[in-house]
Amino acid sequence: MNHTVIKVSNVSRSYITELGLFKKEKKRVDALNDVSFSVKKGEIFGLLGPNGAGKTTMIKILSTMLIPHSGSVSILGLDPAKEFNLLRPKINFILGGERNLYWRLTAYDNLSYFADLYKIPSTCKKKRIKDLLTLVGLEEVAQQKVETFSKGMKQRLQIARGLLNNPEILFLDEPSIGLDPVSARQLRNLLRKLNNQGTTILLTTHYMYEADELCDRIAFINKGNLIEIDTPSNLKKKIDDLSIIQCSVIGASEPQIETIKKLQSIQHIQVNQQDFTYSLRIQTNEPQLVVPFIYDSMKNSIITDLTISNPTLEDVYVKTVGVNVS
Amino acid sequence: MKIAKSLHHTMLVHMKLSIARPMFKYIIWIMPLFFSTIAIFVYGTDSEQTLLHYVVLGSGFMALWSSIVFSSASDVNRERYYGTLEILFISPVPFAITLIGKILANTVWGLISLILTFIYLKIVFQIEIVLYHPWLFGLALLLVLLTLSVFAFFLALGFTLSRQAEALMNFIEYPIYLVCGFMFPITYLPEWVQGVSYILPPTWAIQLLRDVTAQNLSFQSVVLSCTAILLLTIVYVIIGIYCYRLMDKKARISGKLGVY
Numbered sequence: 001m002n003h004t005v006i007k008v009s010n011v012s013r014s015y016i017t018e019l020g021l022f023k024k025e026k027k028r029v030d031a032l033n034d035v036s037f038s039v040k041k042g043e044i045f046g047l048l049g050p051n052g053a054g055k056t057t058m059i060k061i062l063s064t065m066l067i068p069h070s071g072s073v074s075i076l077g078l079d080p081a082k083e084f085n086l087l088r089p090k091i092n093f094i095l096g097g098e099r100n101l102y103w104r105l106t107a108y109d110n111l112s113y114f115a116d117l118y119k120i121p122s123t124c125k126k127k128r129i130k131d132l133l134t135l136v137g138l139e140e141v142a143q144q145k146v147e148t149f150s151k152g153m154k155q156r157l158q159i160a161r162g163l164l165n166n167p168e169i170l171f172l173d174e175p176s177i178g179l180d181p182v183s184a185r186q187l188r189n190l191l192r193k194l195n196n197q198g199t200t201i202l203l204t205t206h207y208m209y210e211a212d213e214l215c216d217r218i219a220f221i222n223k224g225n226l227i228e229i230d231t232p233s234n235l236k237k238k239i240d241d242l243s244i245i246q247c248s249v250i251g252a253s254e255p256q257i258e259t260i261k262k263l264q265s266i267q268h269i270q271v272n273q274q275d276f277t278y279s280l281r282i283q284t285n286e287p288q289l290v291v292p293f294i295y296d297s298m299k300n301s302i303i304t305d306l307t308i309s310n311p312t313l314e315d316v317y318v319k320t321v322g323v324n325v326s
Numbered sequence: 327m328k329i330a331k332s333l334h335h336t337m338l339v340h341m342k343l344s345i346a347r348p349m350f351k352y353i354i355w356i357m358p359l360f361f362s363t364i365a366i367f368v369y370g371t372d373s374e375q376t377l378l379h380y381v382v383l384g385s386g387f388m389a390l391w392s393s394i395v396f397s398s399a400s401d402v403n404r405e406r407y408y409g410t411l412e413i414l415f416i417s418p419v420p421f422a423i424t425l426i427g428k429i430l431a432n433t434v435w436g437l438i439s440l441i442l443t444f445i446y447l448k449i450v451f452q453i454e455i456v457l458y459h460p461w462l463f464g465l466a467l468l469l470v471l472l473t474l475s476v477f478a479f480f481l482a483l484g485f486t487l488s489r490q491a492e493a494l495m496n497f498i499e500y501p502i503y504l505v506c507g508f509m510f511p512i513t514y515l516p517e518w519v520q521g522v523s524y525i526l527p528p529t530w531a532i533q534l535l536r537d538v539t540a541q542n543l544s545f546q547s548v549v550l551s552c553t554a555i556l557l558l559t560i561v562y563v564i565i566g567i568y569c570y571r572l573m574d575k576k577a578r579i580s581g582k583l584g585v586y
Contacts, residue, residue, distance in 0.1 A: 015581065057581075064416050066581045081578075089418045099409025104346045105339065116335040117417035117424070119328040165418075 005169060005200050006039035006062065011071035012224075013057055031057040033224040034071070039202055039217075044195050046215035047204040048317060054224040055204035059173045062202065063093040076168060089118065094162035096174035098154045103147040107138055107157050110146060111164060118165040132160040136190065152183035159190060170194065172203040176210055188214055208314035218313070222321045235316045242267065243287040244315055247306040249278045249298055259297050265289045268318055277304075283315055332419040336427025337434070340401065344431060350397060354435050358389035358443040365509055366451050377453050379536045384509040386443040387532050391474065391508070393436030396499050398429040398478040415577065422479075422570055429478045433471055459538055462548075466538045469552065470531040473559045477527045480566045483573045508532055527562065530554040 013032040019025045032054045039045045047055045060066040061073060064084040073080055078087045102110055111129045120128060133139040136156035146154060155175065162170055172191075176184040184207075191214060195201055205211055211218055212232045219229040228235065257278060261269055265286040272279045284290045287308050295303065344350045362385035369381050402425070405411040414424045447453045457463050481495065503509065505519060506528040512520055523529045534551035537544065 060581060065412055065578060067575075067578045084416075085418070088416055093416075095409070095412075097409070100413060102339070102343060102408065102410065104343055109339070109342075113335055113339045114413070114417070116328075116332045117414065117419045119332070119418055121328075122331070161413075 003041055004038045005041045005076055006045075006202065007072075007074040008038065008058075008062075009036050009072045011035045011058075011061065011068045011073060013054075013061065013066065013068045030224050032061075032068070035221070035224070035226045036071075037219050037226060037229055039200060041200055042195070042198060043216045044191070044201045044203070044214050046211040046218040047202065047221055048206065048208070048211050048218055049204075049221040050206060050321070052223075053221045055221060056173050057224075058221070059093065059171050059202070059204055063091060063171050064088055089165060090167060091169045091171065092118075092162040092165055092167040093171035093173065094158050094175055096155070096172075096177035098151050098178075100158055101146050101154060101161070104145060106143050106145055107133065107149070107160075108142040110157065111160060114161050115164050120164060128164065128166075129160075132163055135163070135193075136160045137186070152179050152186075155179060155183065155187065156190075159187070163194070167199065169200045169202065172201065174204055174206070176205065176207060184210070208312065208317055212313040220317060220320050228320050232313055235320075236311060236313060239283075239311045239316055239319055241285050242283050242311050242315065242319075243285065244309045244311050245280070245282040245284060245287055245290055245294070245306065246309070247280050247282075247294060248304045249280070250276055250302040250304060252278050252298055252301040256297055256301065260294060263290065263293055265293075268315075270318065283311070283319065329419060329423055333423050333427045333430070336424050337430045340428045340431035341434060344397060344401070344435060350393075350435070353392050353397065354389070354439045355442070357392065358385055358439050359446055361385040361388050362443050362447050362451075366447070368509070374454050374456075375541060378455060378539055380509050382444060382447050382453060382455055383532065383535050383539065385447075386440040387528075387535070388503055388508050389439035389443055390436040391502065391528060392499065393432045393439055394429065394471075394474045395478045395481060395502075396495060397432045397435075398425075398475075398482055400495060401428045401432070402482050421574070425479055425482050426475075429475045429482070432478075433475060437471075457539060458541055459543060462538045462543075463535070466534045466548075466552075469555055470535060473527040473531055473555050473562075476559050476562045476566060480562050480569065483566065483569045502526070502528060505529075506532060524554075525558070527555065527558045530558065 011032055012030070012034055014028050014030045017027045017029060019027055035054070035058065037045075047058060049055050057066065061068050062075060062080060064080040064087060067081045075087055076090055080087055102113070105113070108129060111132065112125070115125050115129060130139070133142050136159050138153060138156055138160065141149070141153070146157065149157065155178075159175070162172075175191075176187050179187060188210060191201060191203075203211075203214070215232060217229065217231050218235060220227040230238075257271060257280075260266070260280070260282075261271075265284050266282055267285070268283040270281040280294075282290060291306065291308070294306070345354070362381060365381040365385050366377075369376055372380075402411065405414060415421050417424075444455055448455055484494070505515070505523050506512070506526055507515070507523065508528070512523045512529060515523065530551050534548065534555060537548045537551050540547075
C-alpha cells in the first residue's frame, strides 16, 4: 500500500424528482454533500451507512456511471467524468442482488459475452472464464442457465463477471446482500484472496461485521455526509470506554422496557422484539449500575441471558451515525 | 477487430435472448401469418402484382418493422429490467456497438419472418411470387434494412433515456403500418397525413421494394425512392449521432439508467 489510486475531493451530487401529475413540483434530494476521501493501492476500503446514505451514488460516480455536480474525482490518475474511455478497461463493478445477469443464458455464455464487451483477447478468453468459474466454484454448472441458480450462485457469477478484465480497482455495492452466512463467508474469502493478489477494493455495505473483518479502512456515511474515516481498530478505540450489555427477556411489558430506556447511565439502547422475547443491546460506561437496574426492573419476567462485552464496529457506528442498525 | 467481435457476439446473444421470449416468438412466427391472411381477405381477387405489393410485401414488411424497430427499441428497456443496462453502458465497448448488435440480431429475425411470410403465402394461398429483377431486389432490401436499422437506433436512444418511451413505442407501432402505407397506397390518406408519411423512412422503404418488384420497372421511381431513402438515412444518422452523444452525457447526469 503506497500511492493513492482513488482521490475524491469535495464531491456533491443531488437528484431531482418530479411530483404531481399536471403541475409538476420538483424535489431535490442531496445524495452526497461535499464528500472527500482517498484510497491507497491494495487497500480494501469500506463505505458504511444505512439505506439512502449515498453509498451507491458514490460507487456510481467512481465507476463512471454518474457525473458529480461539484467536486473532483481522480481514479488511477484519470477523471471518470471525462476520461471514462481510458478508465473503464481498468476497473469493474459488482452490484449486490440477483439482477445484472442474463438469466436465460448459461453461466459460460454470460461470461463469454461480457468478456467480449471488455475486449478480452480470444487467445486467453476461454482460460480466463474457466479459471474464474473455478475461483467462484461454478465450474460444474458452467453450462446451466442462470435462471436455475440460487441467489448465492448468481452473486458468485457476478463476482466472476467483475473480474473478467482483471481490474486494478474493483467496486462492490452491497455484495453480500441477501446471501446466507456460508455464501457471505465464501464471498469474503474470495475478496481477501483478490486483495492479496493486488486488487484494490472499494465496497459498500451495511453489515458491520463484514466491514470489520474485511476492510483496512472504513468511512461512515449518512445522509450524504462523510462522518468518520479510520481503520476499524482505531474506530473501536474511540469508544473503548463503553461496555455493551446484551440481554434477552421473556414476558417483559412495554412499560418495563420504557423504564430501562429512561436510565441516565445508558448511552444508547437498541430494542428488538420477537413474539414474547425482547432483545436489548445497551451501550453504557456504567455496567455495574445498569445490570442491577435491569434485574430490578424486570421482576415477573425471565432474563434468559445477559452478557457484557467490548464494543464492536456496530457500536461505533451506532454511536457515530446515531441510528439503529439491525 | 475486437469491436467487430463484440458486435458479432452481441448479435448472437441477443438473437438467443430475443427468441427465448414468448412475445417475440409470436411476433416472428405467428403475427405475420395473421397479417398476410387478413391481407389475402382484402386483396384476394386482385391482380398478381397487387397481391405481391400489398399482400406479400405489405405483410412481410410489417413483420420486419415490428422485429427491427419495435423490438430493438424495447430491448433497451428489457436490459434496464434485467439490471444489465448499466453494465453495458460502462463497458469499454461503446454502447452504440451494443445497440447496433441488438438491431442486427432483430434484423436477422425480421428477415426470417419476412421469408416465412413469403413461404406461407406461396404454399397456403398459391400466390405467384416472381422477382423480375432479383439482384435489384437484393440491393433494395439491403438499403431498406440499413434505413430501418438507423431509424431503430434513433428510437432506441429514446428508450435509453426515458422509461416513458415505451408508451410512445406501443402507440406508434400500428399507426406506422397505416401512415407508411404498408398495406395500401399512401395516396388513400389525407394530404396532411401524407406529409408525415414522407418524412418516415418505412414509407420509402416499402415503396422501393414495390418499385423493384414491378413488372414494368420505372427507373425514375426507383431513383426517387433510393434518393429519398438515402437522404432520410443520412438525416437520421446525423440526428442519431447527435442524440447518442447527448444520451451518453445525459444518462450520466440524470443517473436513471438502472431505474425501471
